[in-house]
Amino acid sequence: RCLEFSAREKGVQIMLHRHFDDLIRDETTGRIIGVTASYTPRMLPGSNTPMQSYWQNGNIDETRETIYIRARKAVILGTGGHVGNPQVRSMFYPAMREPAWGPSGQALIGEHAADASALKAGLKVGANLAGMQQNLSYGATAHSPTRLATRDAYTDMYPGHPTFPFRGSTGFAANANTFEHFIAVNQVGKRFFNDMDLMRGNAAGTNFPGGNNVPARGVDIVQGDWRNSSRDHIRKMYNRHAGLDAALQINEGSEGPEYFSGPLWAIFDEGAVERAELNLTFPWVADNGYFFSADTLEELQAKINAGHKYQRVPMTHLSDTVARWNGFVDAGADADFGRGEDAPMHKIERPKFYAASIVVVWHDSYGGLRINGKCQVIDMEGQPIPGLYAGCEASGGGNQHGLGRGLVHAYIAGTHAAAETAM
Ligand SMILES: Cc1cc2nc3c(=O)[nH]c(=O)nc-3n(C[C@H](O)[C@H](O)[C@H](O)COP(=O)(O)OP(=O)(O)OC[C@H]3O[C@@H](n4cnc5c(N)ncnc54)[C@H](O)[C@@H]3O)c2cc1C
Structure with missing residues (x-):
């Protein structure tokens, strides 16, 4: 947990047991200026004491039901994907609307994890989505x-x-x-x-035709070749x-x-x-x-x-x-x-x-908020939403699994958000 250790050492403040609910947008300028968040204490079965983090330095003890947090420069959404939200999953894979199937590692990551918080809040302020179909490209995404x-x-x-x-x-x-x-x-x-x-x-x-791990295998991909989008090729891309x-x-x-x-x-x-x-x-x-x-x-x-x-x-x-x-x-x-x-x-x-x-688990999300090269969230007109960044599973379209994507997005989003003018 070196990243967490380092962040705490550098003075990052952490508010546990709190669920980001919505973005606050300045109606005049269109800029995202903060978030609302509600108190969602996580307790072990049979306990009425919220669980504690291993390290405590930097934790903010805050138990009010709803709070409003003003952003100084920007908001970065890093709340993960939508694998824990059956309704969102089912938009693009109707069979996965069954709530019996959760994200992998649910005991660890919690009941609220990967509940599409970023996607839902982003849509409310006009964000676009990307890569939702990429969820179906990988055998590890929905599997048994x-x-x-x-x-x-x-x-x-x-x-x-x-x-x-x-x-x-x-x-x-x-x-x-x-x-x-x-x-x-x-x-x-x-x-x-x-x-x-x-x-x-x-x-x-x-599998359906195409074999596993397509398009890496089973389908010839020629960069720039229009035949990559043939019906046959598209069918084989989805690793169902x-x-x-x-x-x-x-x-x-x-x-x-x-x-x-x-x-x-x-x-x-x-x-x-x-x-x-x-x-x-x-x-x-x-x-x-x-x-x-x-x-x-x-x-x-x-x-x-x-x-x-x-x-x-x-x-x-x-x-x-x-x-x-x-x-x-x-x-x-x-x-x-x-x-x-x-x-x-x-x-x-x-x-x-x-x-x-x-x-059946749905392991991770490849689709999510559309972002540009600065990790700014893009709206339905193709324009960045001022003051709003997202990365890793909160974002979509990169066709990329796992932690590497998160580290790179975090660096890019953090660098650009820090360079914004303070509000
Ligand atoms: C069991 C398991 C094993 C994996 N193994 C690998 C592996 O070996 N290699 C690899 O590269 N990848 C692996 N992955 C995938 C990788 O862990 C994820 O893709 C990556 O962690 C996603 O990063 P993220 O920052 O988008 O979201 P997360 O890591 O899910 O972090 C999101 C954080 O935001 C919090 N959060 C969520 N919603 C809210 C909200 N509304 N308000 C406040 N906080 C919120 C969550 O509690 C969490 O702390 C694995 C995933 C799982 C579940």
């Missing part, structure tokens, strides 16, 4: 990690970490080979894809995972007006636990709504219905689905989704029976 039985499936975390109580379980790893022993079902208890391919991620055969699309599709449990696709479950029995040598003890699993066990499938289904936050409709088909699956195992072929060619199939028949949540 191979960790089951925890909401925070993208990351490892163990008891003792200050934010572990927000997730409750570490989850256990289950790659495609482990899925040999499972079936995957949707919110009504029906299979929806070749269960093993679901976890194969970007392996050949599970067919299994994920199947997981997120509307199913018979999806009800209006939102038609959520609902949670996903890996279903298995005691035989699977023995064959795959699964360790189903704490902290890998916990009684947190993301893992259930029961002596019968009916009881398992009832526990899921009662115990998972996003199980909005009753799962009703689990017993039928397992019976059908066991029939396929007897027949040696999966008539529904073609399993059986590359790995043995196993009956699900021996108590206990288990359900471990399969989670």
Whole structure:
């Protein structure tokens, strides 16, 4: 945390537990002159004391509900992206409107993280957006990690970490080979894809044409060649995972007006636990709504219905689905989704029976506020909005993942904002 340490040493003041809500604009000059922010203390489950930062120097203790902060020179939006806002996500990828799916590392980054604060506030003052379609270019953006039985499936975390109580379980790893022993079902208890391919991620055969990591691979890109924008090329640019699309599709449990696709479950029995040598003890699993066990499938289904936050409709088909699956195992072929060619199939028949949540995460945002080379936010007329800067996941269009983008934007935005004339 050298950047934070350095900033505190240099006298930067930090107001924790506060959510930036809106920009304040001088109606006469059009300049952004400040922000409004509300008190949003973050407390551990069962606690009524706000969490504390590791270092304290520079912290401002401020608990008023709403405050107005006047900018001396400019406002820089660095509030991250929109992966935690299902409504914003769904503007460009409707299937990801399901709120069961959060950002990766949610326990760590918090319930308000990546909630599109910058994008929403920017739109209110006339900002333009860029790169929203780039969210769909990378396999890691919306995907299903191979960790089951925890909401925070993208990351490892163990008891003792200050934010572990927000997730409750570490989850256990289950790659495609482990899925040999499972079936995957949707919110009504029906299979929806070749269960093993679901976890194969970007392996050949599970993508739409174009392969993985396109356009870096699978499509020839010739700089300046107009054929780069051919229909075929554009289609191949988007690294969509067919299994994920199947997981997120509307199913018979999806009800209006939102038609959520609902949670996903890996279903298995005691035989699977023995064959795959699964360790189903704490902290890998916990009684947190993301893992259930029961002596019968009916009881398992009832526990899921009662115990998972996003199980909005009753799962009703689990017993039928397992019976059908066991029939396929007897027949040696999966008539529904073609399993059986590359790995043995196993009956699900021996108590206990288990359900471990399969989670979809949206990892990071590539789209966001349109910025220019100075990181100034650009409006719908193509002009900079005076006094407003943004960077990293709050901004969009760079087609670039990760921390490098943030460091570069921070340097550029900070340098130019500091050079502004004080108001
Ligand atoms: C689990 C995980 C692993 C990753 N691994 C890598 C990696 O290995 N390499 C890599 O390059 N990238 C990685 N990334 C991506 C990288 O971390 C992000 O792209 C980058 O941190 C985004 O930076 P940012 O400044 O835009 O937003 P963030 O880092 O999300 O920072 C935004 C900050 O603003 C705060 N905030 C948000 N909204 C508000 C608001 N309304 N008011 C006040 N404060 C607010 C947040 O609490 C947060 O502190 C990973 C991301 C995750 C989640």
